[in-house]
Amino acid sequence: MTTLQTKVLETPKQEAKVILETRGLTKRFGPLTAVDDFNIQISPGEVFGLVGPNGAGKTTVIKMVTTLLSPTSGNAWVAGYDVARQSANVRRVIGYVPQLLSADGSLTAYENLLIFAKLYHLPRRERAKRIREALAVMGLSDVADKMVHDYSGGMIRKLEIAESMLHRPKVLFLDEPTIGLDPIARTAVWDHVRQLRADYGTTILLTTHYMEEADTLCDRVAIMHLGKLAALGSPKDLKASVGPDATLDDVFVHYSGYEVDAIGNWREVSRTRRTARRLA
Amino acid sequence: MEIGERFREQGGRREDLLKPNMGIVGRLGGAVFGFTVDTMAVAELEARKLQHDPTEVLTRAVQPALWLLIFGEVLAQIRAIPTGKIPYIDFMTPGILAQSVLFISIFYGIAVIWERDLGILHKMLASPAPRAALVLGKAFSASERGLSQALIIYLLAILIGVHIDWNPISVLGVLIVVILGSALFSTFSLIIACIVRTRERFLGIGQLMTMPLFFASNAIYPISIMPAWLQRVSNLNPLTYQVDALRALMITGGVSANGLLVDIAALLGAIVALVLIAAKLYPRVV
Numbered sequence: 220m221t222t223l224q225t226k227v228l229e230t231p232k233q234e235a236k237v238i239l240e241t242r243g244l245t246k247r248f249g250p251l252t253a254v255d256d257f258n259i260q261i262s263p264g265e266v267f268g269l270v271g272p273n274g275a276g277k278t279t280v281i282k283m284v285t286t287l288l289s290p291t292s293g294n295a296w297v298a299g300y301d302v303a304r305q306s307a308n309v310r311r312v313i314g315y316v317p318q319l320l321s322a323d324g325s326l327t328a329y330e331n332l333l334i335f336a337k338l339y340h341l342p343r344r345e346r347a348k349r350i351r352e353a354l355a356v357m358g359l360s361d362v363a364d365k366m367v368h369d370y371s372g373g374m375i376r377k378l379e380i381a382e383s384m385l386h387r388p389k390v391l392f393l394d395e396p397t398i399g400l401d402p403i404a405r406t407a408v409w410d411h412v413r414q415l416r417a418d419y420g421t422t423i424l425l426t427t428h429y430m431e432e433a434d435t436l437c438d439r440v441a442i443m444h445l446g447k448l449a450a451l452g453s454p455k456d457l458k459a460s461v462g463p464d465a466t467l468d469d470v471f472v473h474y475s476g477y478e479v480d481a482i483g484n485w486r487e488v489s490r491t492r493r494t495a496r497r498l499a
Numbered sequence: 500m501e502i503g504e505r506f507r508e509q510g511g512r513r514e515d516l517l518k519p520n521m522g523i524v525g526r527l528g529g530a531v532f533g534f535t536v537d538t539m540a541v542a543e544l545e546a547r548k549l550q551h552d553p554t555e556v557l558t559r560a561v562q563p564a565l566w567l568l569i570f571g572e573v574l575a576q577i578r579a580i581p582t583g584k585i586p587y588i589d590f591m592t593p594g595i596l597a598q599s600v601l602f603i604s605i606f607y608g609i610a611v612i613w614e615r616d617l618g619i620l621h622k623m624l625a626s627p628a629p630r631a632a633l634v635l636g637k638a639f640s641a642s643e644r645g646l647s648q649a650l651i652i653y654l655l656a657i658l659i660g661v662h663i664d665w666n667p668i669s670v671l672g673v674l675i676v677v678i679l680g681s682a683l684f685s686t687f688s689l690i691i692a693c694i695v696r697t698r699e700r701f702l703g704i705g706q707l708m709t710m711p712l713f714f715a716s717n718a719i720y721p722i723s724i725m726p727a728w729l730q731r732v733s734n735l736n737p738l739t740y741q742v743d744a745l746r747a748l749m750i751t752g753g754v755s756a757n758g759l760l761v762d763i764a765a766l767l768g769a770i771v772a773l774v775l776i777a778a779k780l781y782p783r784v785v
Contacts, residue, residue, distance in 0.1 A: 307627060317618030
């Protein structure tokens with residue numbers, strides 16, 4: 220078993236502004252501590268990855284910083300707003316794509332986008348423009364009027380990301396954006412994430428348990444284990460810290476003490492597979 | 500940078516932009532306007548769904564048809580229930596309308612559990628829309644289904660020769676009461692959903708609630724023939740007020756026992772209270 224001590228390999232530069240910060244963020248569900256004294260700082264424009272095995276607390280962190288769950292103790296700030304006390308302000312500046320399927324299958328893509336454009340109070344003219352643009356960027360213009368339940372998993376994910384970007388959030392949260400996608404769809408989603416950052420300078424916090432995804436997409440990666448921050452740094456630095464020729468998989472095993480048989484329970488497995496099946 | 504641009508860049512909304520120049524009245528107006536936009540957006544989602552797939556509305560027509568055509572016709576034959584000057588089948592029709600609105604609304608909470616099991620609810624809750632607007636939007640979504648029931652019952656009523664009050668104001672009144680009734684019971688259902696949080700438990704409780712609500716009301720017999728204790732229960736049952744209002748509005752010669760104003764006030768009061776409770780509980784369903 221490797222040490223659980225936090226390894227902070229790179230602290231954000233002091234002069235850089237911080238757009239998301241957690242301080243002592245903790246969430247307990249009864250006797251279970253899902254997130255334990257979690258501290259990170261993310262700079263504007265960063266693509267930041269939260270990785271860890273199922274049950275490491277990644278989604279719980281996301282739910283707290285998106286104001287869906289209130290922390291048991293500690294706090295978090297998004298764009299300077301306190302997630303506990305200024306949750307309405309936080310919700311205004313974030314975009315969120317849940318791990319679970321969140322596009323409505325019984326509507327068309329256009330309708331999905333339209334309802335959310337309305338919920339975010341985009342002015343009517345702006346609304347039409349942004350929806351058209353979002354569909355074009357994601358390559359969904361031709362299928363905009365098709366029912367979403369006829370979409371492929373990759374198309375659904377693209378639609379969901381488009382939806383979360385309609386109001387030009389400062390921080391975008393992607394919870395397991397490529398779970399259940401085939402390799403080609405996965406690469407397409409990666410391209411779009413990179414494009415979003417390039418076009419809008421959006422800060423992106425994503426969770427994943429694919430090391431390859433963290434390696435290619437993220438500027439910095441936080442490895443979580445049992446609710447704690449186990450390591451933090453750029454993929455390159457993290458690999459170097461473990462040894463020459465180390466892959467990010469090695470880093471993951473090294474810091475998370477990953478044991479195949481010990482991780483995940485029936486509930487998680489069933490949920491993950493269900494999501495995967497819906498998206499497949 | 501221009502102030503508008505800066506606001507937009509910060510993810511600001513139109514109302515925020517207007518705020519600095521507005522007094523308290525203007526700001527309140529902006530908030531009410533925003534609340535309405537959010538509520539209507541949620542309700543529009545349901546309307547578009549129904550438009551894509553109206554089959555559920557049609558299958559829902561079966562149950563009220565059975566009640567009116569079989570139960571109603573048989574009970575009308577035996578003349579056991581004192582309904583004053585109006586025929587029993589006329590007396591019963593508003594009750595059956597209220598019943599099908601109740602049945603369609605009381606299970607509406609399951610849609611929310613379903614949206615939670617997907618991720619739609621999470622996304623809604625992470626949007627800036629106030630919780631109460633999300634809840635009220637859901638309530639009006641149920642009202643859309645309730646209105647489809649009104650259409651079906653009107654058609655059935657014509658078929659079996661019920662003496663319908665076709666005065667446009669009365670018909671409009673019926674529709675408004677149907678909207679209120681479905682909003683009320685669907686919000687109640689939403690509260691249950693937020694508490695039990697799983698489909699299985701919800702279904703059990705839903706079954707448990709519908710029949711008592713229906714039988715402890717004036718839907719198919721007048722309160723006056725009930726034993727005293729049941730009369731008291733019935734007077735606390737919102738369904739009673741809904742039926743009472745519908746009876747006064749829907750059929751010729753129908754009268755309201757409580758007075759229409761009392762009925763409407765009772766329904767509105769209950770809706771406001773339930774929406775406030777549901778808005779508090781809504782985030783819990785996550």
